[in-house]
Amino acid sequence: MNKHTIYTEVLVVGSGPAGFSAAYTAAKNGANVILVEQCGNVGGISTSGLMSHWAGSCASPIYNEILKRSAQESEGEFYNKITTIIDPEKLKTLYLEMLCAVGVRILLYTFACDAIMDGNAIKGVSVVNKSGFTDIYSDVIIDATGDGDIACKSGAEYFKGRETDGKMQPATIMFKVGGVCYEKAVFPPSFETLIETEKGELQSLGKKILPPPSGHVLLYKTTLPGIVTCNMTNCIEIDGTNADDLTKATITCRKQMDDIVKFLREYAPGFENCFIISSAPLIGVRETRHFKGEYVLTEEDILNAKVFEDYIVKDAHFNFDVHNISGAGLDKSGVQHGFKQNAGYTIPYRCLLPEKIENLLLCGRNISGTHMAHSNFRAMPICAGIGEAAGAAAAVAVKNKVSVRKVKSYEIRDLIFN
Numbered sequence: 001m002n003k004h005t006i007y008t009e010v011l012v013v014g015s016g017p018a019g020f021s022a023a024y025t026a027a028k029n030g031a032n033v034i035l036v037e038q039c040g041n042v043g044g045i046s047t048s049g050l051m052s053h054w055a056g057s058c059a060s061p062i063y064n065e066i067l068k069r070s071a072q073e074s075e076g077e078f079y080n081k082i083t084t085i086i087d088p089e090k091l092k093t094l095y096l097e098m099l100c101a102v103g104v105r106i107l108l109y110t111f112a113c114d115a116i117m118d119g120n121a122i123k124g125v126s127v128v129n130k131s132g133f134t135d136i137y138s139d140v141i142i143d144a145t146g147d148g149d150i151a152c153k154s155g156a157e158y159f160k161g162r163e164t165d166g167k168m169q170p171a172t173i174m175f176k177v178g179g180v181c182y183e184k185a186v187f188p189p190s191f192e193t194l195i196e197t198e199k200g201e202l203q204s205l206g207k208k209i210l211p212p213p214s215g216h217v218l219l220y221k222t223t224l225p226g227i228v229t230c231n232m233t234n235c236i237e238i239d240g241t242n243a244d245d246l247t248k249a250t251i252t253c254r255k256q257m258d259d260i261v262k263f264l265r266e267y268a269p270g271f272e273n274c275f276i277i278s279s280a281p282l283i284g285v286r287e288t289r290h291f292k293g294e295y296v297l298t299e300e301d302i303l304n305a306k307v308f309e310d311y312i313v314k315d316a317h318f319n320f321d322v323h324n325i326s327g328a329g330l331d332k333s334g335v336q337h338g339f340k341q342n343a344g345y346t347i348p349y350r351c352l353l354p355e356k357i358e359n360l361l362l363c364g365r366n367i368s369g370t371h372m373a374h375s376n377f378r379a380m381p382i383c384a385g386i387g388e389a390a391g392a393a394a395a396v397a398v399k400n401k402v403s404v405r406k407v408k409s410y411e412i413r414d415l416i417f418n
C-alpha cells in the first residue's frame, strides 16, 4: 500500500466549534496548522449539523468574533445585527474565510483513523481520503472529533455516557421547514415551554401523537423568512462511536421526519403549509466518550462556579442539558430545574491534558468531565472557548519547543485574553 507522509507543527482533527477555534488560534499565533475534517464543510454540528443557535455563553474572544463577523456577513439582508441564531450556509463560508486568512491547511473529506504512537507519546495521525492513505506527523495533536476518536486510538483512558450505566444521551437529525407563517407561528425553545392551542397543549399533543421516542416539540426561528429549524427527531440507546448504531439512528430519525411535519401542519399554529427544505448531513450525537484528564470537571465545580488557578476558559454559562435517555423530552431527574447559578464557571487547563498520553490535547465536548458536567460544557460557545485555549496552548508549545503538558496556563491566558 502506497502511503504519503506529511509533517506539521499542529494537527487539529475535527472542525466543529472547538476544532475550528483551535486551528484558527494556533495559526494566528504563528504555528503551521493542518485541520482534518471528515465532512465537506468546516463547522461540525454548528454547520453540517444544521444547528439552530449558539446556546449559553463564555468569555471567549473567538466566539465573539464569530458572532460579530456572522452579523457583518448578513449585512443588507434579512438580519444584520449580532444574533446567536445560526445561518449554517453563511457560517460555513465564514469559517473557511477565517481559516484561509491565517494560513491553515484544511483537508476536507478526510477521515482520521489511527494514532501513530511512540510509547506513550502520540507522534501523528493516519488519515484516509481521495488521495489515499497519509500519515500526518505533528508536534502537537488536538483531538476535536467530539467523540475523541484519536485520544481513544492513542490509548487514553475513558468511559462512555453516564457513570452509573454507560447510557448516552439521544441522537437527533436536525432539519428545517419552509412555508411557515411567522406572524402566527409558535416557537417553543425548550421541553418545558407549554403552548396552548385550539387543539390542546402542544408538548402534550407531541407526546401523544408523534412516534416514540420522538415526542417533544422544539422549534427555532432562523434569520430567513418562513424558515424554522426543528430539533424534534430522537433516537435513544445508540452509541455514536459505532457505525452500525449511527446508521440505525439515521434511519430512525429520518423515518420520524414525515410524521413530525404532518404533526406540525395539523397542530402547530403557523405551520399549516410547512414543508421540509433541508436536513443535517451530519447526525447530531450529543454524548459518547469522557476521557480521564489530569482533572475531571464535575457538576459541583459548575454549581459552585469554581475559579481554578489554572483556568483557560472563563465565565462559562449554561444549564445542565441532559435529554431523556429512555424517551422524548427532558432527563427524568429534572436536573435542569435546580440550576440557579448565575456566576460563570471556569475550566482548568488540566481538563485538556489526558493522563499518560503526551503531545495530545483534548478539545471541545470530549475534554475530561463527568456525564453531568459534559451536558453543560457541550454548549457550542463553551466548546469554542475550549478550542481557543487548545490552539493557544499548542502555539506556545511549538514556539517554546516544549510539550503541551509543560505549557503554563498563564501563557495560554496571555494569548487569549490580553
Ligand SMILES: Cc1cc2nc3c(=O)[nH]c(=O)nc-3n(C[C@H](O)[C@H](O)[C@H](O)COP(=O)(O)OP(=O)(O)OC[C@H]3O[C@@H](n4cnc5c(N)ncnc54)[C@H](O)[C@@H]3O)c2cc1C
Pocket (backbone or CB within 6 Å): 013, 014, 015, 016, 017, 018, 019, 036, 037, 038, 039, 043, 044, 045, 046, 051, 052, 053, 054, 055, 056, 110, 111, 112, 113, 144, 145, 146, 147, 149, 171, 172, 173, 174, 231, 282, 283, 284, 285, 286, 363, 364, 365, 366, 378, 379, 380, 381, 383
Ligand atoms: C442535536 C443537537 C442539538 C444541539 N443543540 C445545541 C444548541 O442549540 N446550541 C448549542 O450551543 N449547542 C447545541 N448542541 C451541542 C453542540 O452542538 C455540540 O456539543 C458541539 O458542537 C460540540 O463541539 P465540538 O467542536 O466538540 O464537536 P462537533 O461539533 O461534534 O465537531 C466534531 C467534528 O469532528 C469531525 N470528526 C469526527 N470524527 C472524525 C474523524 N475520525 N476524522 C475526521 N473528522 C472527524 C466531525 O465531522 C465534526 O465536524 C447540540 C448538539 C446536538 C447533537
